[in-house]
Amino acid sequence: MFAISRDIGIDLGTASVLVYVRGEGIVLNEPSVVAIDRNTNKILAVGEEAQRMVGRTPGNILAIKPLRAGVISDYDITEKMLRYFINKACGSRFLIRPRIMICIPSGVTQVEKRAVIDAALQAGARKAYLIEEPIAAAIGAGLDISQPSGNMIVDIGGGTTDIAVISLGSAVVSKNIKVAGDNFDEAIIRYMRKKYHIIIGERMAEEIKINIGTAYFDGKEEKMVVKGRSLLSGLPQNVEVTSSEICEALQEPLEQIVEAVHSVLERTPPELAADISDKGMVLTGGGALLKGMDRLLRERMQIPVYLANDPISCVALGAGKALESLELLEKSETVIDIHKIR
Incomplete structure (x- = not known):
């Protein structure tokens, strides 16, 4: 039985790519690594298979990560990697190309946004949307970000750490650092x-x-x-x-993250700061799984700190859920439509 079309949420991370298919949940979690032949530029392996080659390849084979610090550093390889993951997650079940929601770090440039959108469309999306990672992480962690109340999220990925205070569906204060x-x-x-x-x-x-x-x-x-x-x-x-x-x-990297969190708290409006003092902050992303990360931030910030239930999957889950509430999010400009960035 074929499905006509399905919405897909993608956490396009520096370290790994997670794919959420509506109605199925997370269906794919693989390293964002591609192995290519230097001589022919042919792709030899993607994901887990390519990851096994890292540090073990002969001179003519290069295992590369096409994303650096959360943004595309090699457009062609990223597009091919995306196509591979979309086909692997969806197979031949789709008669109509899917709508795709892709997560991006906060603070990326218009050029970087266009590169992600173009790569998604070339890889097979019918329509592509972008959502900032801290917003997606908060949705995936189960926080109600639609209310006029402060929610603080710290998303520690592979290439970047995104910190944001969210209220009424948008980031009020945010900071992105290339330390993760x-x-x-x-x-x-x-x-x-x-x-x-x-x-x-x-x-x-x-x-x-x-x-x-x-x-x-x-x-x-x-x-x-x-x-x-x-x-x-x-x-x-x-x-x-x-x-x-x-x-x-x-x-050294831990201190940089602590300073970035402190910087966001310093710039948070008093009313929202009071909410965060009561509710605390939520940690997501693979880096949040480092032992003692929650305790370090709790001690340094003097507020409650909680680890999300499934920190690695939060961003991808949030991207998928965002597609289900697309109209509401577009009104709050949380989701950036392709027509808004061209």
């Missing part, structure tokens, strides 16, 4: 190089972050054996690192 999960990995790589004189890859850094990484050291020491290559001998080397060391390694 990828920066945590880079900080760990730098720390291992500086302290232990070993080089580790992105995948090992991510394993360290997931297994023993912490934003707030609570005194419970955890250990992990890290495998890399010695800068001194050039040979493979294993070292044991602790969670307190990784907490130390992450201080």
